[in-house]
Amino acid sequence: MTEEATNRNGGSGSGPTLKLGIVLVLVIAVGAVIYAKRQPGKPTSVDAGASEQVSLATAEEPANAQKAATSPVKTDKVPRLIDLGADKCIPCKMMAPILDELKKEYAGKMEVQFIDVWKNPGAGKEYGVQMIPTQIFYDASGEERFRHQGFFSKEDILMKWKELGVDLAVEPKAAESFSRWEPAQPDSRPKDSICYLCDGDIVSKTWTVMKTPAGEVAFCSPHCYIITFASITDEDKTHENASVTDCSSGELIPVTAATYLYGMDEHGRPTIKAFADEAAAKEEQKRSGGSILPWTQLEAKEMVTRCGFCDRPVYPEDASIVRIEGLQTWACCVMCALGVAARTGKDIELEAKDALTGDPIRVKTFEGHVAELEPPTAVAWGGARKDAEGNIKSTGCFKQAFFSNEANLKKWVEAHATATGRQMTIQQGLTAKMKLTPEQISKACKIGECTPK
Template sequence: MKTPVKMVIVAALAAAVIGAVALKKGKAPSENNGGTAAPGATVAGGGLAKAAPASTGKLPKLLDLGAGKCIPCKMMKPILDDLKANHADQFITEFIDVWENPDAGKKYGIEMIPTQIFYNAEGKELFRHTGFYGKEDILGKWKEFGVDVSRGKVATGIVRETPVAADTRPRDSVCFMCDGNVNPMTKTVVKGQSDQHVFCGPHCYFIYFSSIVGADAKAVDAKVSVSDWAGGQLIPATTATYLYGMDAKGRPTIKAFADQDAATKEQKTSPGNLLAWDVLRSKELATRCAFCDRAVYPEDACGVKFGNTHGHGCCTHCSMGVAARLKQDIEVEAKDGLTGEIIRVKTLDGQIASIEPKTAIAWFGQKKGADGKWVSAGCFKQGFFVDEGNLQKWLEARPAMTGRQISIAQVLSDKMKLTPEQIAKACKLGECK
């Protein structure tokens, strides 16, 4: 019996960087008339390794040789599962664990894992790649070989093009930014020349302000009025005193007062700091979305890690956009829109590397624009969910919501297609697409 190919893992850090695990060289594999020379795969004694043929059949085949525990191999697993599920009518997707079946490493002449080998329907090798290989790259390679991958099964999901029930709330009782109900005690108003925008509180106003391109702070602030917590009447925002506290969940609360003595009295029963408008503005605009640069509370945001930096995404979709804006791999920690359960997403080279839990999906909130075309309904209408059941329950409580269920991979793909000019305008007023 021939000696099995021995395998060793290159240092874990190196594996993560180069996206492959090295194998020790073994004896040259035997010649096989059904295969062709594997590009660049050298073996002991020199020359090119000959790959064993793929099974002859009516469909071309993608063979991934890896292992269950190497880091880049584990990143390949959800991609292979997706290809098997959605492209089984176009090409065969097969995986061989070379740690459990070490002879395979020698049989196919591989030196690093994971290695992907493409075969045509007759079993002839067309191409091989070493290291992590994203789904779009794999499909793109099949297209180069003339394989039609556009007919893959499309995952069915929830689509709501018309509201289940109309939103009958008076517009002046609905926040212009978050679409939430406006509390008369914290109502904030921005008056324009011909109309006005109503917000549920100062925080949503600052989100609005950070969404205006080239905004003049003094000019816009001069148009803002806030509700006096003590009396209920609207007062100029720039002259009010603000009690800045926190609720039971650690999220900031803001109460405005026309009279500082009234603010001091409230402070005795509701702990917090008394702030002037300029100081409040600085605090509110201090934390920004790493994708669209809008103001955000960390308590409301997704966590985004890029390199050694921890930042925030103002919504689930913007958090994925950080990979596009920074051209870096990211790790996202989001909360299920219904239950708050944690959903973790990692990217590699602009594609999904892993999703936990694997059942997690996304909701793309949309609305029809003035031209009748579907556009994004804004950050507050997006979300991730651990499964379709949670999304369904979330939508039941939002009968006026329209949009569609998409995969988290699609969210990332859409963001990666944006140009630098589009990213610069992301989430700015009138620019959501």
């Protein structure tokens, strides 16, 4: 495992059996949530956020009157967007960074104004606003063209202007973003000493290989092999093509024929050693502890905790923690964690770590948007490469990271000469996931989609 892939928790207070029991219950509970949420007919569009609007209308007032005739209209020659809200309502708060961005990117081309109707109660009446937030679109002649109630994403706002035939006549200034598409230094390790999945160094004692039509693929451990096997969508997949190193002799033996010693390292992270001979496994068990498992039980144990987005097995010690309505699930990486919001259609709370410093980073989503970010300067690194046609391809879960700020990201990239990809906002990472169709989500992280190299 590479250090960036491994959020190791020190200590192992509870016994593994008890821990796995809890894990299993949680996985079932989260699975139920995911299942319930994946039922058809559940809209997940931003408009669902309408339920979070705050009503300003009294019972006698008509609910959807569009009476803006009395609005004071400026005589300048640019279109104008007014957002009427309050600083305490959640969807209103989510509008604030969007308004800021629009203000900056379309300076001189569009006027953007926020009015707090709780601080200026007169304004709500003046603009005929029943709910907050409400956005009113005025064209350059000052005529009201459209109004929208509830959270309105930046993409939707820009699309609406276009629909209204209002040409903002300027390409938004692309946000300055850091990227690197060629490794600063090529990976000098011999190919067969690099784990196909996690990119970690292969230690000869746990070397695991899988024969594929394209050649042999090497893994650092049976764990990385099992994750990869779980990603294969081929119906005819079989463990017959895989071999593992016998710890005693160093010879390769079929994975299904080995006896495994499932132990724990000093960080509380599982370790797997394979033996051709059960007696040798028991000898090692006397020295280092752990439990003896045949292949079928090892695989079943590995498959107990899975990523809430891509379903692949993951050790909680390596995972990002995601909470959905108080239930906890895990994710292979920070991008998978954002994907849990897309897969479940629920708001999530994500606890991640700065890949450089280990400092906590917390993300809360609301209707597919980042509603809270702690620290607010946090950014994402989207590990990726460009293919021959220039298309951006993910380099897999083990190459994705969050940082507390841009400076940490740059330091980390500098220290990882082989890393390629680009800086993203966490919202961009989430938006990419929210755009996936259920079909794409069901295929996410499957072989070929985000192969490490």
